[in-house]
Amino acid sequence: MFTLAHLSDWHLASRPRLVELAGKRGLGLINWHRKRKYVHRPEILDLTIRDLRAGAPDHVAVTGDLVNLSLPDEFNRARGWLQTLGAPHDVTLVPGNHDVYVRSVQQLPAKYWADYMCGDDGKDGFPFLRRRGNIALIGLSSAVPTAPLLATGRLGKTQLSRLLDVLEQTRGLFRIVLIHHPLLTPPKRRLRRLTDAADLRGVLADKGAELLLHGHDHSRAVVWLDGPKAKIPAVGVPSASAQAPHGDENAAGYNLFRIDGDAGNWRCEMIGRERDADGSYRDAERRVLF
Ligand SMILES: [Fe+2]
Numbered sequence: 102m103f104t105l106a107h108l109s110d111w112h113l114a115s116r117p118r119l120v121e122l123a124g125k126r127g128l129g130l131i132n133w134h135r136k137r138k139y140v141h142r143p144e145i146l147d148l149t150i151r152d153l154r155a156g157a158p159d160h161v162a163v164t165g166d167l168v169n170l171s172l173p174d175e176f177n178r179a180r181g182w183l184q185t186l187g188a189p190h191d192v193t194l195v196p197g198n199h200d201v202y203v204r205s206v207q208q209l210p211a212k213y214w215a216d217y218m219c220g221d222d223g224k225d226g227f228p229f230l231r232r233r234g235n236i237a238l239i240g241l242s243s244a245v246p247t248a249p250l251l252a253t254g255r256l257g258k259t260q261l262s263r264l265l266d267v268l269e270q271t272r273g274l275f276r277i278v279l280i281h282h283p284l285l286t287p288p289k290r291r292l293r294r295l296t297d298a299a300d301l302r303g304v305l306a307d308k309g310a311e312l313l314l315h316g317h318d319h320s321r322a323v324v325w326l327d328g329p330k331a332k333i334p335a336v337g338v339p340s341a342s343a344q345a346p347h348g349d350e351n352a353a354g355y356n357l358f359r360i361d362g363d364a365g366n367w368r369c370e371m372i373g374r375e376r377d378a379d380g381s382y383r384d385a386e387r388r389v390l391f
Contacts, residue, residue, distance in 0.1 A: 104159050105236070106161045106357050107163075108162075110165070110319055111341055112140075112166055113141060113167065113169065113175065115174040125203050125248070141169075148380070149355060152355075160191055162193050163192065164279055164338070165244060165316055166200060166317065167200060179214070195227075195241060195279045196281065197281035198254055235274050241278065243255060253296050264304055268309065276311050277311065278314070279313075280313065283317055284326060285298070293317065305328060309329045313333060320337060334371075336390075369389070371389075372386070373386035
């Protein structure tokens with residue numbers, strides 16, 4: 102039995118210096134003060150992580166948007182929370198759009214988080230592959246800087262073609278694909294979509310995977326994607342720092358996956374943990390995926 106915990110979208114902010122507020126960051130700061138600073142709270146993330154650690158998972162997956170405006174101080178603080186979750190060997194991270202909020206900071210995720218965001222070969226770049234027993238963790242980056250008011254993501258042809266090879270090479274293992282953006286987006290969230298999601302769905306339909314985990318929407322979701330033999334569950338998780346439900350978004354939570362079996366005979370149970378109005382954490386959902 103292998104237990105994987107999945108959390109995402111902390112969106113924790115630091116106070117910017119005036120010089121850092123040009124363009125998109127200025128708009129982002131206004132948005133933060135109008136809405137998000139009341140939603141995403143560091144003390145809530147601490148409580149979520151405390152509940153998660155009590156379950157003693159074998160490994161933790163984090164799917165991006167750890168920071169809010171991509172300020173160096175935010176990256177540094179986020180690294181502290183990553184260390185609270187565990188050592189780089191036991192925690193696998195992929196970046197989100199807020200982690201490359203503006204073009205000038207594209208190198209910061211690698212600068213601060215490289216050891217959490219690399220394969221077993223230690224090389225930078227995506228996709229990366231980590232193998233833990235019969236589990237393959239495959240990290241993708243959909244994080245690209247975008248214009249103000251956009252939160253789209255993109256993988257690009259090179260990453261997609263490498264993913265084909267990695268999925269082929271890991272056939273027979275329990276393959277878990279980690280990506281920040283979801284693969285299906287309703288029309289009202291068009292400006293927040295993964296622009297080459299159809300290409301990624303094509304790769305998965307061709308090569309298969311056992312599980313895909315994403316963040317970005319801050320809500321609990323399970324959709325089933327086409328695979329070559331069986332459908333592939335794509336599971337979204339709430340933000341780990343959300344003080345309370347907010348619009349379509351859930352209160353803070355994370356998911357646990359209990360994985361057992363072997364090729365052709367996998368079993369996977371999902372347990373969604375969520376912060377309740379009284380501040381305690383409870384099982385919001387429990388289901389056998391297969
Ligand atoms: Fe996001």
